[in-house]
Amino acid sequence: MLVMWCSRTALGRLQRIAPCTVTGFNRAMSTLPKVFVTRKVPPEGLDILRKSGQVQFEMWDSDDPVPRVELLKRVKGCEGILCVLTEKIDAQLLNAAGPNLKVVSTMSVGFDHLSLDELKKRGIRVGYTPDVLTDCVAELTVALLLATSRRLIEATHEAKTGGWGTWRTLWLCGHELANSTVGILGLGRIGVAIAERLKPFKVKKFIYTDVALRPELANMIEAEYVSLDELAKQSDFLAICCALTPETYGICNWNLFSKMKKNAIFINTSRGGVVNQEDLYEALSTGLIAGAGLDVTTPEPLPTHHPLFTLKNCVILPHVASASYTTRNSMSALAANNLLAGLRGEPMPKELKL
Numbered sequence: 479m480l481v482m483w484c485s486r487t488a489l490g491r492l493q494r495i496a497p498c499t500v501t502g503f504n505r506a507m508s509t510l511p512k513v514f515v516t517r518k519v520p521p522e523g524l525d526i527l528r529k530s531g532q533v534q535f536e537m538w539d540s541d542d543p544v545p546r547v548e549l550l551k552r553v554k555g556c557e558g559i560l561c562v563l564t565e566k567i568d569a570q571l572l573n574a575a576g577p578n579l580k581v582v583s584t585m586s587v588g589f590d591h592l593s594l595d596e597l598k599k600r601g602i603r604v605g606y607t608p609d610v611l612t613d614c615v616a617e618l619t620v621a622l623l624l625a626t627s628r629r630l631i632e633a634t635h636e637a638k639t640g641g642w643g644t645w646r647t648l649w650l651c652g653h654e655l656a657n658s659t660v661g662i663l664g665l666g667r668i669g670v671a672i673a674e675r676l677k678p679f680k681v682k683k684f685i686y687t688d689v690a691l692r693p694e695l696a697n698m699i700e701a702e703y704v705s706l707d708e709l710a711k712q713s714d715f716l717a718i719c720c721a722l723t724p725e726t727y728g729i730c731n732w733n734l735f736s737k738m739k740k741n742a743i744f745i746n747t748s749r750g751g752v753v754n755q756e757d758l759y760e761a762l763s764t765g766l767i768a769g770a771g772l773d774v775t776t777p778e779p780l781p782t783h784h785p786l787f788t789l790k791n792c793v794i795l796p797h798v799a800s801a802s803y804t805t806r807n808s809m810s811a812l813a814a815n816n817l818l819a820g821l822r823g824e825p826m827p828k829e830l831k832l
């Protein structure tokens with residue numbers, strides 16, 4: 479693992495060199511704002527930082543998270559931090575960074591890893607990456623929903639391990655979207671994009687719940703606002719799209735599952751923390767609901783011995799909803815542009831209002 483001042487060679491390889499800078503800036507390089515990038519970011523974002531000439535940045539050049547102790551050291555004196563969702567940006571880290579810190583830019587739409595109160599208290603601005611990942615996340619959510627409801631993982635397993643006997647009338651039957659009611663918990667851009675993709679499957683009705691009515695978004699997909707109880711009772715498919723906040727922590731619990739239909743499929747591509755996993759296990763293993771597709775869990779990675787992995791009706795993905803080359807590059811570019819704009823004292827392309 480290397481921590482390095484970095485730039486790119488003509489061959490596109492990272493190499494140890496002096497902090498990158500670009501002509502057009504009169505200030506000596508040593509006076510450029512110091513930035514720490516907590517993970518190897520995709521090339522588009524890295525190029526923006528490198529070519530900006532606006533910052534001297536140090537990057538943790540690894541696919542694995544920077545150890546906390548190292549992170550606390552590296553952020554010292556930084557004016558900017560570009561992080562990913564595995565880094566807890568809390569009081570301890572902000573204290574370690576010190577009073578120079580002006581901007582935290584996260585390469586994620588979720589911001590539950592950021593202590594917003596602490597950031598606000600210190601007047602630190604925050605950038606995040608909504609919109610650029612909406613299509614990708616919606617696409618994966620539909621894929622996960624179909625894989626779960628039509629039992630695709632079980633089916634491929636049976637096919638390649640000798641379970642495929644003769645054609646049988648009810649073998650590997652699942653649940654179809656046609657004529658179904660799809661519920662969305664937390665209607666934002668991603669929920670709308672999921673509904674738009676599901677509509678051609680002949681969904682009969684979309685319903686949603688949220689802390690407030692979302693008439694503009696709801697109109698786009700003709701979704702009806704219902705209470706959380708009604709959402710649980712009416713949904714054949716329930717997609718969780720809300721942010722993880724103190725209000726949504728553990729909101730998908732026994733109380734919710736026990737009101738759901740026996741044929742219901744539960745899909746979560748938001749954050750693991752919105753689900754009480756013990757309750758979900760009970761609901762799935764006792765047939766209270768038909769299946770669950772999870773792209774997010776608590777913790778991540780979910781230990782391979784976790785009981786949820788023993789269930790055939792639970793499809794678990796390793797948090798890959800935004801994992802396309804295009805989207806991850808766009809996220810990195812937006813995160814870099816947010817950071818640079820914030821350091822210039824300009825409006826960020828996507829700033830979180832604190």
Ligand SMILES: O=CC(=O)O
Pocket residue numbers: 563585586587588589611800
């Ligand atoms: O989970 C992914 C994100 O928050 O961007």
